[in-house]
Every structure is written in C-alpha cells, then in structure tokens.
Amino acid sequence: DTAVSQTPKYLVTQMGNDKSIKCEQNLGHDTMYWYKQDSKKFLKIMFSYNNKELIINETVPNRFSPKSPDKAHLNLHINSLELGDSAVYFCASSQDSLIWGYTFGSGTRLTVV
Amino acid sequence: AQKITQTQPGMFVQEKEAVTLDCTYDTSDPSYGLFWYKQPSSGEMIFLIYQGSYDQQNATEGRYSLNFQKARKSANLVISASQLGDSAMYFCAMREDSGFKTIFGAGTRLFVKA
Numbered sequence: 001d002t003a004v005s006q007t008p009k010y011l012v013t014q015m016g017n018d019k020s021i022k023c024e025q026n027l028g029h030d031t032m033y034w035y036k037q038d039s040k041k042f043l044k045i046m047f048s049y050n051n052k053e054l055i056i057n058e059t060v061p062n063r064f065s066p067k068s069p070d071k072a073h074l075n076l077h078i079n080s081l082e083l084g085d086s087a088v089y090f091c092a093s094s095q096d097s098l099i100w101g102y103t104f105g106s107g108t109r110l111t112v113v
Numbered sequence: 114a115q116k117i118t119q120t121q122p123g124m125f126v127q128e129k130e131a132v133t134l135d136c137t138y139d140t141s142d143p144s145y146g147l148f149w150y151k152q153p154s155s156g157e158m159i160f161l162i163y164q165g166s167y168d169q170q171n172a173t174e175g176r177y178s179l180n181f182q183k184a185r186k187s188a189n190l191v192i193s194a195s196q197l198g199d200s201a202m203y204f205c206a207m208r209e210d211s212g213f214k215t216i217f218g219a220g221t222r223l224f225v226k227a
Contacts, residue, residue, distance in 0.1 A: 031213055033215075040219075041152075041202055041219070041220050042217075042219055042220075043204065043217040044217075045214055045215070045216070048213050048214065050213060055213050056212075056213055056214050088156065090158060092158075096213075099146060099163055099165060100163075101148045101150070101163055102148075102150075102158070102160060102215065103160065104150075104157065104159075104160075106156065107156050107157065107158075109156075
C-alpha cells in the first residue's frame with residue numbers, strides 16, 4: 001500500500017493546456033508539499049499545506065494552483081502550460097515535528113511540447 | 114535566510130570503501146534539522162538520515178552516518194562499505210524549527226565502481 005501516491009507518473013501535453021496532478025497520502029501526516037525538480041535536479045518548494053491550510057506559497061506563477069480537499073490530499077492544477085513548466089513534480093508529506101523527514105511520492109514527469 | 118551548499122557535483126568511490134559527501138548550511142534559527150535524501154536513477158526520493166541541531170551525538174542509520182560539526186555548520190554524510198546500489202544522487206536538506214519549509218542542496222551524484 002503506497003504511502004504517498006501521485007498520479008499520473010508521466011504527463012505529456014501541449015502548450016496552453018490545463019492539467020492536474022493528484023497526490024494522496026495514507027500516513028496520517030498533517031503537512032503536504034509540492035516540490036519542482038528541474039533538469040539540473042534542483043529541488044525547489046512550491047507549496048505546503050498544513051491541515052488543509054496553505055502555509056507556504058513560494059514565488060510560483062499563479063497558473064499553478066494547489067487544492068487540498070482534506071489533509072490526505074493535495075492536488076496541483078496548472079493552467080496554460082508553458083515549455084518551462086517541464087520538470088518532475090514531487091508531492092511529499094511529513095509530520096509537524098522537526099525530527100521527521102519527508103515521505104515523497106514517486107514523482108510526476110511533466111513534459112510540455 | 115536558510116541556505117544549503119553541496120560543493121561536490123560528482124564523486125567516485127570504489128566498492129566496499131567509505132565515502133564522505135559534503136554539506137554546509139547557514140541559518141539564524143538555533144533549532145533546526147538536517148536531512149539526507151537519496152535519489153536513485155529510478156527517480157524516487159528516499160529519506161536516509163536526520164540530525165537535530167541540539168543532538169549531542171552524530172546520527173547513524175546502518176551504513177549511513179552524519180558527521181555533524183555545528184560550529185563549522187557542516188553536516189557531511191558518510192557511507193561506509195559502499196555498494197553498487199549506492200550509486201545515486203544525494204541531497205542534503207535543512208528545515209528550521211520555526212517553519213515548515215525544507216530546502217535542499219544542489220545534490221551530489223555518487224558513482225560506485227566495481
């Protein structure tokens with residue numbers, strides 16, 4: 001039973017389209033995150049939700065909109081996709097306490113053509 | 114502002130030898146956590162080890178140990194008895210107690226030679 005599951009694993013789409021990536025965790029964690037990993041493998045946080053409340057919103061184009069219907073789900077919706085959005089997007093979750101590392105999903109490789 | 118630096122883009126190590134991956138950090142928060150993650154070629158991110166800023170002893174998890182030198186603000190990962198399966202990207206990360214955000218270093222790609 002996957003702890004943090006992301007779907008889809010691969011997403012190829014044309015510029016201008018709107019797409020969503022879903023994330024679900026069954027660990028009972030309070031906090032969920034979206035990270036973007038670029039072609040140079042650099043990981044940058046995008047958003048974080050704690051108990052359905054947005055707590056981190058980094059400098060991300062407003063074409064990106066996270067949605068957390070409950071604390072086990074954090075979906076990422078992207079409008080008007082651009083070539084530069086091509087990357088691997090990771091969902092992660094953690095307990096609030098500092099000592100816990102993240103549990104990551106398997107990643108979604110988004111390719112915009 | 115918090116910052117993580119990994120200065121080794123790539124490292125080679127012979128199988129069965131030990132290897133140290135460097136990580137330095139910067140923060141003004143007295144309470145923070147340091148983490149290492151492994152990313153194999155398959156792409157998943159795997160949590161390896163955690164060190165708290167107030168921990169007196171260096172963290173160890175099996176063949177992984179974290180060489181924590183607080184005054185130098187370094188948190189190097191030591192992998193003992195390297196195995197071929199250790200070939201991967203390794204990321205150092207930090208999270209301040211005052212926030213939820215974990216930031217990651219640029220990563221070090223480790224190659225284990227047979």
